[in-house]
Amino acid sequence: MLSKEDIFREFLESKNLKFTTERQAILERAFANHKHFEADELLVDLRQNKLKISKATIYRTLSLLVKSGLLREVIFGERHAHYEQVYGHEHHDHLVCNGCGKIIEFVENRxxxxxxxxxxxxxxxxxxHRLQIQGFCEDCKKMT
Known part of the structure; x- marks a missing residue:
C-alpha cells in the first residue's frame, strides 16, 4: 500500500505540480490528528508549529488533497468547509448539528x-458518495 505522501506526490506529478515543502507540511499537519478540521484551524496549527504558509497556499493545497482522494470536504453551505481524512479510514456518513456544529459520524450498511x-x-x-444529514443534536434540541 502506498503511503499518503507517495499518493500525493504521484497525484501532483500527474498534474505537473511540485511536491513543495509547504505542501508537505500541510499534508503532515492535516494528518497529525484524526478529527474534522477547518482551513483556518490548520493555519493556526501551522503557525503554532513555526511554519509560515499563506492562507491561499493552504486552501489550494487542501483542494489538491481532496482531488487526490486523501481528504474529503464534509460541510458545505453557509458554514465553512470542514475536512477529514479518507486515506486509511473506513467510509462513513455524517449527522451535522445546525445548532452547535457537532459532527456525528455513522455507518449504516442498509x-x-x-x-x-x-x-x-x-x-x-x-x-x-457523501451523505450528510443536517438537523439538531440531542443537546440543542432540548434548548429549543
Whole structure:
C-alpha cells in the first residue's frame, strides 16, 4: 500500500505540480490528528508549529488533497468547509448539528446497500458518495 505522501506526490506529478515543502507540511499537519478540521484551524496549527504558509497556499493545497482522494470536504453551505481524512479510514456518513456544529459520524450498511442497488438498477458506476444529514443534536434540541 502506498503511503499518503507517495499518493500525493504521484497525484501532483500527474498534474505537473511540485511536491513543495509547504505542501508537505500541510499534508503532515492535516494528518497529525484524526478529527474534522477547518482551513483556518490548520493555519493556526501551522503557525503554532513555526511554519509560515499563506492562507491561499493552504486552501489550494487542501483542494489538491481532496482531488487526490486523501481528504474529503464534509460541510458545505453557509458554514465553512470542514475536512477529514479518507486515506486509511473506513467510509462513513455524517449527522451535522445546525445548532452547535457537532459532527456525528455513522455507518449504516442498509444505506450503503440501497445506494449500490440504485446504481446497479441505473447501470451507473459510482466512484464516491457523501451523505450528510443536517438537523439538531440531542443537546440543542432540548434548548429549543
Amino acid at each position: 444505506i450503503e446497500k440501497l445506494q449500490d442497488e440504485v446504481c446497479r438498477r441505473n447501470k451507473f458506476e459510482p466512484e464516491s
